[in-house]
Amino acid sequence: MATRTTQLRILAAALELFNEHGTAAVSANRIAERCGISKGNLQYHFRNKREIITAVFQQAITEMDSGWYKDHLAPTLEHMAAMYVRQLQLILKYRFFYREMADLLRQDARLRKRFADNRERRMCDLEKFMLALQGRGLMRFPSDPRRLRALVDVTWIVNENWLNYMDYHDRTVSVPAMLEGYGEILEVLRPYLCADPQQITQESYLTIERLAAQASARTAEEAPELLVV
Amino acid sequence: MATRTTQLRILAAALELFNEHGTAAVSANRIAERCGISKGNLQYHFRNKREIITAVFQQAITEMDSGWYKDHLAPTLEHMAAMYVRQLQLILKYRFFYREMADLLRQDARLRKRFADNRERRMCDLEKFMLALQGRGLMRFPSDPRRLRALVDVTWIVNENWLNYMDYHDRTVSVPAMLEGYGEILEVLRPYLCADPQQITQESYLTIERLAAQASARTAEEAPELLVV
DSSP states (O other): OOHHHHHHHHHHHHHHHHHHHOSTTOOHHHHHHHHTOOHHHHHHHOSSHHHHHHHHHHHHHHHHHHHHHHHHTSOSHHHHHHHHHHHHHHHHHTHHHHHHHHHHHHTOHHHHHHHHHHHHHHHHHHHHHHHHHHHTTSBOOOSSHHHHHHHHHHHHHHHHHHHHHHHHTTOOOOHHHHHHHHHHHHHHHGGGBOSOHHHHHHHHHHHHHHHHHHHHHHHHHHOGGGOOO | OOHHHHHHHHHHHHHHHHHHHOSTTOOHHHHHHHHTOOHHHHHHHOSSHHHHHHHHHHHHHHHHHHHHHHHHTSOSHHHHHHHHHHHHHHHHHTHHHHHHHHHHHHTOHHHHHHHHHHHHHHHHHHHHHHHHHHHTTSBOOOSSHHHHHHHHHHHHHHHHHHHHHHHHTTOOOOHHHHHHHHHHHHHHHGGGBOSOHHHHHHHHHHHHHHHHHHHHHHHHHHOGGGOOO
């Protein structure tokens, strides 16, 4: 089996196990078992569990970058909803990471730097996106750039943590739960929206439902255990 | 040594070790060692590490309740700042819990229920507090109660996760970092403030500095390792 194919299989198995049980409870051996390869073969590709965690996270960042920029280039309110929801779907896919983030990043300075850099890039993209919305007359933000940054930052903190809050309250990650999360984000942005908030909310909800349905169809094929109901 | 005194010593040692190393890396044995008691003595008080984690968390909730209600009863903007900052200081003290929250709560349905109940109580208190501010002419919120709830929820999500974000970006938990966190919370509430935002920000900052100085003085005596610089 080609090296890259084996590596991808290892990462897929690790992601599945990490999401199910958390990283602490999953050994490199167990990942090898799930892949149906020997411990030695796994070690040939990844020296230890930490290397696997880093590689899975790197995969998440690559995915984030590829899905992201298309929305960023089209400053419409529909794409705004799409950006937040795609990120939420990514978090769902790499759920273990967002659950254990504070602990994982604290233990690994390189991973922390990578996460911080990626997040900073994301914040800059979002700021530019918001200013482009403003340029098209869809939003009107405070002129102080620090205020816009704070608003964008808050929406991102809510987005990054929303699925954890669903867990805390024993709620499943359903379309209504995603709509509620985006509703809170819209509430933060609402004073700066120029269009009719009622209409925006309704349109965003259609976008979210459409994206969720697409993701469900994809997931049902590729990884039924991640299915959004 | 009286039972309660020993229990408190065990919990204090556990909190210190959990904050330093995370719960996964700390065994019940190590907690006993740090206390200078035998493993058997520790087990007489707490059957296992999970019981210790639950007890530490229960302590955090009790502390939250006792420090909270006085602010809640005085609806001024100064007390609003005080509420968020006291919660931030509590999170700092019980930092391991907020770092590992998603994982700890997922593993323990009872702890999860306790956390969710406490959080729900907190949200209701905050809503009442905001309405009392409105009653005094200091704020003007949307009439739809779901919108007020969303705003309050967002501010709390930012507050609960702020210290983790400081960690991700390699920033120390200093007074400026706390001010910045409260600045983002104020940004969410700003469109609903009736008074001059500039003045509110300045007054809140004085409150935060005063509370941080008080906490430093207390911490320097009781637990120098938690010192906010």
